[in-house]
């Protein structure tokens with residue numbers, strides 16, 4: 001059974017068709033990278049998959065459970081309680097972190113597991129400290145987000161998402177708000193997670209990173225999937241759009 | 253009459269002023285939040301009602317509002333009004349007036365919150381009330397504290413408006429004593445009182461702001 005299955009997703013913003021019939025599946029342990037020029041609908045796709053945005057039409061299934069179902073050309077969402085449970089299957093790492101500024105690093109990580117998932121405080125604290133160690137931030141547990149660099153903040157936000165024990169983790173351009181010298185530390189963390197077989201869906205502009213870390217790559221343009229497959233397949237694609245997109249990156 | 257006896261006569265007025273001040277804050281701060289919610293409601297009639305309320309409260313003199321609250325029950329409903337209702341009318345008038353100002357401050361603060369905070373909370377499974385209480389509101393308080401301080405300082409001075417209903421607060425007494433003694437001293441004493449009261453308010457609000465400066 002697939003962790004995530006999205007079929008024929010359509011989404012418009014006031015008449016502008018942003019997603020035109022997108023389908024994808026994510027298997028347990030898989031790393032899916034989504035690439036494409038800006039404005040192609042990558043964030044919208046992620047926002048629809050994480051239900052921050054409601055799609056107009058399509059099916060959305062988590063672990064085989066139907067979150068949304070296409071009924072006569074319209075997406076019909078499941079009951080709120082069911083959606084809430086399914087939301088627990090995934091986490092999202094934002095481009096601009098969205099840490100809670102009034103909470104310390106440790107509280108940022110611990111608050112939701114304790115308050116929302118009602119897990120034991122000591123268990124959660126142990127887990128949070130282990131995650132911070134993994135992120136190389138053991139000394140920052142009591143710091144506040146404003147005292148951290150962008151790269152450190154992004155690592156905290158990854159730890160915050162992981163503390164919820166998600167089955168799949170989404171990333172929306174996790175490095176694009178960072179100075180170039182800080183992107184490396186985030187990519188390293190994601191590679192480590194991939195090595196541990198964490199299931200991930202990553203929107204990224206880092207082509208060589210996508211190639212290294214992903215099992216499957218989707219290239220999107222203007223709301224459609226132009227090319228997809230293994231990294232080798234996509235990067236050696238003869239497709240003209242794909243070629244020109246990759247060409248731009250080679251020139252950079 | 254010496255300064256000491258003037259001050260001691262004004263003493264009971266001070267207490268009344270302080271009482272009006274605290275009661276107003278106690279009621280108008282929560283009421284203002286409710287009005288802010290109504291003002292931001294997706295239900296249009298509720299939104300309009302809140303808008304009308306805010307615009308009337310801010311668009312007419314507080315002194316007039318106090319008189320309406322006090323005399324209204326008699327002129328509109330023919331109810332008998334007792335003198336003990338005066339202080340209550342003052343508190344009601346102040347609370348509903350200040351609630352309108354606080355509502356707009358809350359609204360400004362709430363609307364200034366980045367949508368990313370709501371989205372992060374949603375992704376972590378916080379319910380809407382949890383999101384507001386634990387994530388949004390504490391940050392809003394920090395943002396609006398300077399505006400709240402302004403209103404609170406105005407309130408200290410506005411308590412003197414209670415004189416229109418002859419409530420024996422500081423200013424009412426100062427006027428009476430000044431008239432009886434044909435002296436400026438009671439007014440000067442009153443001015444010093446308001447000034448010191450506000451100085452204290454400013455110091456306390458500054459302490460609270462400092463206290464919240466542990467994050468940006």
Ligand SMILES: Nc1ncnc2c1ncn2[C@@H]1O[C@H](COP(=O)(O)OP(=O)(O)O)[C@@H](O)[C@H]1O
Pocket residue numbers: 013014018036037038039040041042043044045
């Ligand atoms: N909330 C929105 N309202 C209106 N238009 C939007 C909204 N979100 C995205 N769009 C539009 O949808 C298109 C795709 O945006 P996005 O999904 O952010 O692309 P990408 O992440 O690939 O850069 C853009 O043209 C963008 O302007």
Ligand SMILES: [Mg+2]
Pocket residue numbers: 042043044173
């Ligand atoms: Mg984007």
